[in-house]
Amino acid sequence: MEEQALKIKICEMNPHIVCSLCAGYFIDATTVTECLHTFCKSCIVKHLQSSHSCPQCGLKIHETQPIFHLRPDRTMQDIVFKLVPGLFEGEEKRKEEFHRSRGLIVLPKEGDGKIWPKVSCMLNNPKAYQYKYDEQICLCLDRYSPQKVDLHGGHYDLPILERKFIRCSIRVLVCHLKTMLNKKLTVPAGLKLEIVCEEEDLADEMSLKQIFLVCWDNRPTPMMMFYRLKSPD
Ligand SMILES: [Zn+2]
Ligand SMILES: [Zn+2]
Known part of the structure; x- marks a missing residue:
């Protein structure tokens, strides 16, 4: 409907x-x-x-x-x-292919983080060089609220991210941010994170550009986003 x-x-x-x-x-x-x-x-x-x-x-x-x-x-x-839907991503892909066909994208050597250190470190993504020509967005990724979960033989306190302010490509997806958070916050297996913006639980395949337009409504950045542990279904 x-x-x-x-x-x-x-x-x-x-x-x-x-x-x-x-x-x-x-x-x-x-x-x-x-x-x-x-x-x-x-x-x-x-x-x-x-x-x-x-x-x-x-x-x-x-x-x-x-x-x-x-x-x-x-x-x-x-x-x-x-x-x-999909027009922005398609257009970015087309531009990237154009740059590549003209030899404007220099492929990084194995383990070379110099080309786009922020994104490649953050996402640990071997294809991070593809984001090099993108528009950037500043966001603040903060803990939604303190959370403590009992685990076998202990408990897990959801930590605050050491560096809350992040600058990255607007093509980055929610699932990329989750991968980064899982690593930085050493989230135990079995616990799942969710990311919210303006009280909206964001789907994994949403890009920062979509979130900026749809949830953040084009307002000045940094765009405020929060992470929290998903309650078990
Ligand atoms: Zn006219
Ligand atoms: Zn036209």
Whole structure:
């Protein structure tokens, strides 16, 4: 039911978030300041090489320098990424493949943490170099509340993270943060963590970008996130 409601909404939104030049969702949304029509950046730049008019309304943008009347529209782009699941991740992947095809990504040598030390250390992820060109986000990862669990022959106190403030790629997923927490907080096997933002329990496959847009609602960073032990089902 909920899913159906969402589908209808995206359909209704399509005329506002689809580029009339390529018929795809806006990528690098760019608005013509003279008439406020929006296109993908690459689409409108290409169009203006052969015409100086807005492709949507025909308004002459500028006699000689129409490019000066283009502005990146970050709010629109964020709305599109928020509405269309997977678009942001797909676009990041495409950019990464582009960089790779041009030889712009230097593969790190085995055990070389220099390229992106923060992420590679934090996530201990051999593919961390892939995050090198990403937008970064600052977050504060704090303990939700003190928790003590009785275990066989002892107990476990959920510790506070030594370094709460983290700066990392917006493509990092909740499951990555959990892996890092499990390691840093030496969470005993059998206990599971959950991460919340604005009282919402976050799914493993959510990216920081999605959380920033959906839960944090674009507010200034650091984005506050909390971890706690999941109560046994
Ligand atoms: Zn386009
Ligand atoms: Zn126009």
